[in-house]
Amino acid sequence: MARLIRTEKEVEGRFEEVWIVVEEDPLEQWPEGPLEVVGKPAPRKDGHERVRGEARYTADLKLPGMLHAAVLRSPHAHAKVKRIDLAPALALPGVRAAIGPGEAHGLEEEAGFSGAAVAAVAADTFGQARAAVEAIEIEWEELEVVLDPDEAVKRELLTAEPRAYERGDVEKAFAQADVVVEATYRTQTVLHNSMETHQAVCEWQGDTLHVYISTQFIWGIRQAVADTLGLPEDKVRVVCEYMGGGFGSKNGPDEYTYVAAELAKRTGRPVRCALTRREEHTSAGNRNSTIQRLRAGAKSDGTIVAFDGEFTNSVGWSGWNASTEGPMKMLYDCENVRTVTYGAQLNTPPMKAFRAPGFVEGTFGLECLVDELAARLDIDPLELRRRNYAGSNDGTPFSSKNLEDCYRRAEPHWERRHDVRASSDAVWKRGVGMASQIWYGGGGPPSYAWVRLGSDGRATVITAMQDIGTGTRTAMAQIAAEELGIQLEHVDVVLGDSARGPYASISAGSSTLPSMGPAVRAAAADAREQVEDIAEQRGMPKDTPLQEIVAVLEESQILGKGARGPNPTGMSVLTFGVHVVEVAVDVETGEVVVERVAAIHDVGRIVNPLGASSQVEGGIIQGVGHTFSEERLLDPETGRVLTTSLDTYRMPTIADVPEIICEFVDRPDEHLTNLGSKGLGEPPIVPVAAAIGNAIRDATGADVRELPISREEMLRALREAEERKQAREKAKRGAPAAV
Amino acid sequence: MSELRLNVNGGEHVLEAPVGTSLAHVLREQLGLTGTKVACNEGHCGACTVQIDGVPRLSCITLAHTVEGEVTTIEGLREHPLVDAFVRADAVQCGYCTPGQVVSAAALVAANPHPTREEIRHAMAGNICRCGTYPKIEEAILSWQG
Numbered sequence: 001m002a003r004l005i006r007t008e009k010e011v012e013g014r015f016e017e018v019w020i021v022v023e024e025d026p027l028e029q030w031p032e033g034p035l036e037v038v039g040k041p042a043p044r045k046d047g048h049e050r051v052r053g054e055a056r057y058t059a060d061l062k063l064p065g066m067l068h069a070a071v072l073r074s075p076h077a078h079a080k081v082k083r084i085d086l087a088p089a090l091a092l093p094g095v096r097a098a099i100g101p102g103e104a105h106g107l108e109e110e111a112g113f114s115g116a117a118v119a120a121v122a123a124d125t126f127g128q129a130r131a132a133v134e135a136i137e138i139e140w141e142e143l144e145v146v147l148d149p150d151e152a153v154k155r156e157l158l159t160a161e162p163r164a165y166e167r168g169d170v171e172k173a174f175a176q177a178d179v180v181v182e183a184t185y186r187t188q189t190v191l192h193n194s195m196e197t198h199q200a201v202c203e204w205q206g207d208t209l210h211v212y213i214s215t216q217f218i219w220g221i222r223q224a225v226a227d228t229l230g231l232p233e234d235k236v237r238v239v240c241e242y243m244g245g246g247f248g249s250k251n252g253p254d255e256y257t258y259v260a261a262e263l264a265k266r267t268g269r270p271v272r273c274a275l276t277r278r279e280e281h282t283s284a285g286n287r288n289s290t291i292q293r294l295r296a297g298a299k300s301d302g303t304i305v306a307f308d309g310e311f312t313n314s315v316g317w318s319g320w321n322a323s324t325e326g327p328m329k330m331l332y333d334c335e336n337v338r339t340v341t342y343g344a345q346l347n348t349p350p351m352k353a354f355r356a357p358g359f360v361e362g363t364f365g366l367e368c369l370v371d372e373l374a375a376r377l378d379i380d381p382l383e384l385r386r387r388n389y390a391g392s393n394d395g396t397p398f399s400s401k402n403l404e405d406c407y408r409r410a411e412p413h414w415e416r417r418h419d420v421r422a423s424s425d426a427v428w429k430r431g432v433g434m435a436s437q438i439w440y441g442g443g444g445p446p447s448y449a450w451v452r453l454g455s456d457g458r459a460t461v462i463t464a465m466q467d468i469g470t471g472t473r474t475a476m477a478q479i480a481a482e483e484l485g486i487q488l489e490h491v492d493v494v495l496g497d498s499a500r501g502p503y504a505s506i507s508a509g510s511s512t513l514p515s516m517g518p519a520v521r522a523a524a525a526d527a528r529e530q531v532e533d534i535a536e537q538r539g540m541p542k543d544t545p546l547q548e549i550v551a552v553l554e555e556s557q558i559l560g561k562g563a564r565g566p567n568p569t570g571m572s573v574l575t576f577g578v579h580v581v582e583v584a585v586d587v588e589t590g591e592v593v594v595e596r597v598a599a600i601h602d603v604g605r606i607v608n609p610l611g612a613s614s615q616v617e618g619g620i621i622q623g624v625g626h627t628f629s630e631e632r633l634l635d636p637e638t639g640r641v642l643t644t645s646l647d648t649y650r651m652p653t654i655a656d657v658p659e660i661i662c663e664f665v666d667r668p669d670e671h672l673t674n675l676g677s678k679g680l681g682e683p684p685i686v687p688v689a690a691a692i693g694n695a696i697r698d699a700t701g702a703d704v705r706e707l708p709i710s711r712e713e714m715l716r717a718l719r720e721a722e723e724r725k726q727a728r729e730k731a732k733r734g735a736p737a738a739v
Numbered sequence: 740m741s742e743l744r745l746n747v748n749g750g751e752h753v754l755e756a757p758v759g760t761s762l763a764h765v766l767r768e769q770l771g772l773t774g775t776k777v778a779c780n781e782g783h784c785g786a787c788t789v790q791i792d793g794v795p796r797l798s799c800i801t802l803a804h805t806v807e808g809e810v811t812t813i814e815g816l817r818e819h820p821l822v823d824a825f826v827r828a829d830a831v832q833c834g835y836c837t838p839g840q841v842v843s844a845a846a847l848v849a850a851n852p853h854p855t856r857e858e859i860r861h862a863m864a865g866n867i868c869r870c871g872t873y874p875k876i877e878e879a880i881l882s883w884q885g
Contacts (some may be wrong), residue, residue: 047831050831050833051837052810053773053837054817059776059777129823194869195778195836196833245833247869277783551878592755614832617871617874618872619871620871645781645783646781652871653864653867655861
């Protein structure tokens with residue numbers, strides 16, 4: 001029965017109270033461990049389409065009469081349009097329409113960052129549209145530019161009220177601590193750089209707007225576009241059958257969608273608006289930079305008694321204040337914690353969610369700080385983590401937590417550190433470091449699926465979900481095949497079109513599998529129960545193969561429907577893990593090579609171990625880029641992006657990949673849905689930078705405090721460590737009486 | 740507009756295109772061969788890789804009118820054993836870079852049927868995969884003959 005509940009909904013670590021109609025979830029979980037289909041490795045259902053270049057992405061779509069849009073963007077980090085004249089653009093060959101500030105959502109008179117959209121042109125070809133954009137006459141009034149986050153905080157230029165949190169008595173706890181460590185960590189701005197750039201093709205048919213878009217959230221696009229354009233939601237159809245990566249940057253519609261919709265309306269023709277790679281670097285979102293001023297206090301036995309953190313997120317012109325403080329609040333059992341998080345509003349491109357936003361940055365700070373504490377206490381870092389193991393989330397029980405199992409499985413990798421260190425020579429120093437992972441990933445309602453079963457015994461799962469490359473089609477097919485008791489090859493999955501299936505949740509926040517998986521299982525179970533009824537009426541035993549039971553149906557079909565049930569009330573649903581990393585540091589040049597990463601994750605039941613290992617590897621590799629080579633640079637005077645191409649913004653290549661070992665606890669969360677699965681998209685990137693930083697300390701004694709760990713940062717940390725060592729030796733020599 | 744003769748996947752095409760048009764544009768927009776993807780359009784990422792006379796080339800920075808050899812795109816390699824090897828190894832996530840990866844890999848194994856890991860890394864370093872399928876790509880190429 002459907003039930004209306006008031007519940008807390010979490011996406012990317014952001015919570016809101018919402019009313020949701022949920023259906024009860026009467027199915028019992030399957031037993032732990034690999035089943036017939038679920039839990040066994042499965043190659044992708046759509047693997048051949050993608051590999052053979054047959055999959056049709058938004059970028060490949062070519063509608064009859066389609067025009068191409070180009071967008072005029074502000075060269076200034078902060079300026080106001082004084083005068084704009086579109087007429088010269090309209091006079092050029094091939095140009096069909098031009099729009100200026102206020103004429104489409106996202107085209108604005110005040111540009112708050114270099115790259116902000118101001119005007120747009122539609123023409124027969126993209127080249128003509130670009131030429132026309134260049135011809136637009138525009139005069140700017142330049143305004144004050146603020147680029148420094150500390151200055152913004154001082155002047156209270158914030159995107160939201162500072163977020164303050166406190167439990168216990170932090171000052172008192174520090175006063176009683178035996179050891180206090182204090183450090184400032186900085187992380188850089190990084191870019192998502194999905195291979196398919198942000199883009200949409202819009203077409204009006206009657207009063208219905210068809211939006212073909214590269215997105216992580218079909219239904220979110222439908223709702224946002226309908227709201228913004230004042231349309232009933234059913235008059236917006238959103239299609240995304242294949243999409244070329246998002247990593248959090250494609251959760252909503254942006255100016256390109258509204259530009260395409262408006263120009264399509266004005267011209268009566270379909271319009272494509274696609275960002276170029278360079279626009280992708282200036283205007284498509286980023287993981288914002290952070291400054292983290294942290295303190296930790298502990299008793300000499302290793303009990304952490306206090307954490308204190310002041311976090312500044314360089315949010316940019318707009319965006320939200322991610323939970324950089326989250327790991328400090330949640331990872332350890334610490335009675336006294338105080339955090340404050342500022343979201344600096346700057347004249348820089350807006351942040352967007354990027355694979356565990358806030359927690360990637362916050363884990364770098366926290367987990368490096370904990371290892372600095374371990375070094376001061378002379379306690380083994382793994383042991384220190386175990387001594388401060390959190391049994392609850394500040395009093396709220398976990399729906400499941402197997403981090404201790406992860407630590408136990410990490411032991412053989414951790415034990416290697418003695419041999420790894422011993423393999424150092426005069427130039428290359430080797431060491432091993434670890435970091436823990438905590439993040440959300442429980443998903444939630446609503447999400448719906450249908451299962452259609454024909455007399456041939458083949459099933460089709462139908463839901464208007466998107467598969468952003470994580471293997472959604474495959475996992476959903478596995479779940480349906482398992483529940484129906486048929487072969488994986490006999491299940492198809494149809495998704496990607498709001499007009500061809502029920503509501504599906506966002507593919508962000510590691511929520512696709514935990515949100516949709518249980519709905520698919522419920523729909524398959526509904527179909528299975530109908531099949532069992534038919535078997536009974538035919539006098540067939542219960543274990544008769546499904547194909548035999550449905551064989552008499554001819555044109556009749558069995559339609560099963562399923563909905564995602566509620567999350568457990570009064571519980572924290574979180575994912576956990578640990579990484580153990582081996583590095584080699586060239587102490588003369590500052591070069592660092594990551595040689596081995598062992599990743600152990602606790603994300604409930606694993607549906608597809610093959611796809612899961614791909615997620616882990618991909619997260620680690622993105623983390624390696626985040627740690628060493630990726631940085632969006634701005635001109636400190638003008639605020640313009642300097643790294644606008646892929647030769648200046650350096651992402652990992654196949655030559656940068658360390659050996660990766662991937663393990664899963666693979667134990668269903670007994671309180672979470674009929675599936676017991678959590679999400680895995682984000683967890684593997686979370687601890688990467690911290691584990692590398694800690695391995696560098698193990699190898700060299702140097703404390704890296706900044707991402708990316710450039711040669712300069714590495715050499716600075718090595719110099720600092722050397723000075724510290726010399727000062728210690730001098731003190732020892734000069735003060736023999738000291739204890 | 741200027742006449743353009745192209746041999747693509749064994750077929751002859753006589754086309755009209757402005758001088759300065761990229762090969763990627765002609766393949767995708769005029770011949771409808773959208774398996775060749777464009778991701779950066781300035782020769783940095785490898786998504787648009789095709790073979791010209793068996794050698795991997797970046798079609799987004801290759802002028803169509805300068806092409807004299809035989810062009811092979813992913814559409815001409817759909818039956819290559821590497822396709823199954825990529826699927827088997829899960830060397831595909833979002834799949835946007837994957838056709839370019841296969842085209843590069845096919846050129847590699849044609850020249851060197853048993854490449855080492857080092858040789859694979861060397862030959863494939865020009866094809867960026869943001870999803871990070873690299874370890875699986877390595878496995879796929881190592882096991883491409885099944």
